Amino acid sequence: MVWVPSGKFKKGDNVYPEESPIYTTSVSGFWMDETETTNDEFAKFVFETGYKTEAETNQDPDLDGGIDNKIYSPGAVVFQKPTNLNTKDSPLEWWRYVPGANWRHPEGPSSSIERRGSYPVVGVTFKDASMYAKWKGHSLPTEVEWEWAARGGSEESPNQNLLVKEANTWQGEFPFHDEGQDGFSGISPVGCFAKNGFGLYDMIGNVWEYTADPWKVSQTWDKTKYHTIKGGSYLCSQNYCKRYRAAAKQPQEDHLATGHIGFRTIIRSSFDTFKKNTKENL
16 A cells, blocks of 8 residues: 555646536545555455455346346446447447446456456446455545545646546547557556556546545435546547546446446555554564
């Protein structure tokens, strides 16, 4: 884990309405996972606890997961490149609910995480991430904690044109062709890009990350069913989704697993206490 020191910063941005207003806030120091939680790490949790993710179990018809309510079979939402060239503004054309997709089979039942142990785990829900964090004795970060960590020490609100370049994002015309100029077309293993000012990898791009905060932007949203995700993913692009920034955020349905959302955890402990406990446990 990496120590994220306390600080004060201007939270928010003005690229998209949900990022406003920009305001000054402060954060106490905490420890954060250096990378997103990987398939290997999540597999250890599953092996030791016997836990089954929500995507591996039947969906409750009373849960509004943002998908067709006729679909209750175990599965997850998976990105698939559309063939219709007129679908640029129709997300339902490139997102599919795929029965049998889950963290073990992120693209569908015929896919596998074999030899992908160092890739971030996806196909997990907010509950799955929370249960993993609890097992570790950790927590999911709040939105403010996450954004401060992603800033890497920058106190000023970033200009909307200062998009992070050292990140796994989409180059080319989304959603039709990812040119892979950053070395990857799709999710990359953790730690392939330069770490930020706090020593954290992949805070921007690769996969979105869950936070502990319910979605609060609109009073019309049911806060018990959505949580805030941060950081953007490999699907963010200049021509469609400029959310590969620290201030960017979106709502995510709590019970809907998808192929581009993962997480990392934190420990709210002092620098000296954590170091002391770590040495005693070695």
